[in-house]
Amino acid sequence: MDAMDIxxxxxxxxxxxxxxxxxxxxxxxxxxxxxxxVLTQNxxxxxxxxxxxxMERAGFLSPRAVAEAGxxxxxxxxxxxxxxxxxxxxxxxxxxxxxxxxxxxEFRKSVTREELLSLKGIGPExxxxxxxxxxxxRVFVIDAYTLRIFSRLGFRQWDSYEEWRKFFENEVLxxxxxxxxxxxxxxxxxxxFCRKKPLCSSCPLADACAxxx
DNA sequence: CGCCAGGGCCATA
DNA sequence: TATGGCCATGGC
Numbered sequence: 001m002d003a004m005d006i007x008x009x010x011x012x013x014x015x016x017x018x019x020x021x022x023x024x025x026x027x028x029x030x031x032x033x034x035x036x037x038v039l040t041q042n043x044x045x046x047x048x049x050x051x052x053x054x055m056e057r058a059g060f061l062s063p064r065a066v067a068e069a070g071x072x073x074x075x076x077x078x079x080x081x082x083x084x085x086x087x088x089x090x091x092x093x094x095x096x097x098x099x100x101x102x103x104x105x106e107f108r109k110s111v112t113r114e115e116l117l118s119l120k121g122i123g124p125e126x127x128x129x130x131x132x133x134x135x136x137x138r139v140f141v142i143d144a145y146t147l148r149i150f151s152r153l154g155f156r157q158w159d160s161y162e163e164w165r166k167f168f169e170n171e172v173l174x175x176x177x178x179x180x181x182x183x184x185x186x187x188x189x190x191x192x193f194c195r196k197k198p199l200c201s202s203c204p205l206a207d208a209c210a211x212x213x
Numbered sequence: 214c215g216c217c218a219g220g221g222c223c224a225t226a
Numbered sequence: 227t228a229t230g231g232c233c234a235t236g237g238c
Contacts, residue, residue: 047218124221
């Protein structure tokens with residue numbers, strides 16, 4: 001059983017996911033995806049949605065608007081997503097960084113993963129989510145769930161995002177659309193089966209998983 | 214009421 | 227390098 005077999009099982013069980021950039025059947029602007037990637041750090045998506053709505057109402061859904069926004073107004077808009085002071089600051093720094101490219105097109109074309117990671121508050125998962133979901137780069141997004149699940153499935157024993165990311169990018173030679181679906185499916189699987197009382201009996205990966213509960 | 218979410222930073226040892 | 231505390235709101 002390889003990584004594509006796992007993908008097919010998850011897709012068969014959960015169906016296609018309505019994650020970015022196709023949530024609610026409309027295509028959000030790239031900056032909306034970028035803001036969501038920051039706002040969702042350790043945060044339920046329903047709270048992120050509230051914050052994005054407030055950002056929209058306040059006119060903060062563009063890099064320039066956020067880069068020039070007053071800190072208090074930005075914090076107030078972002079508040080429902082939690083950690084709101086940090087997140088307002090991170091969004092502001094990130095927006096100023098985007099602005100420094102001169103245009104969003106230039107940012108999309110030439111920004112590197114290392115540059116994103118060098119920004120305070122942008123770690124591996126946030127950077128990779130931006131690169132994949134907002135910029136369409138073929139980057140496999142790794143999160144804590146991915147490490148747990150694929151370790152239990154007996155793939156490898158690494159514990160670093162970097163090693164797992166390279167593994168998937170060499171193992172899964174597909175397009176960015178599949179990468180988007182795959183990460184979303186992994187998260188859905190974790191929410192459904194690997195939280196609190198594990199529901200391994202109905203898990204589509206149970207037969208291959210080392211964890212028995 | 215307590216738990217925790219589509220993380221990441223920083224201090225400490 | 228590896229844990230642990232911290233950030234904070236809203237849903238259940």
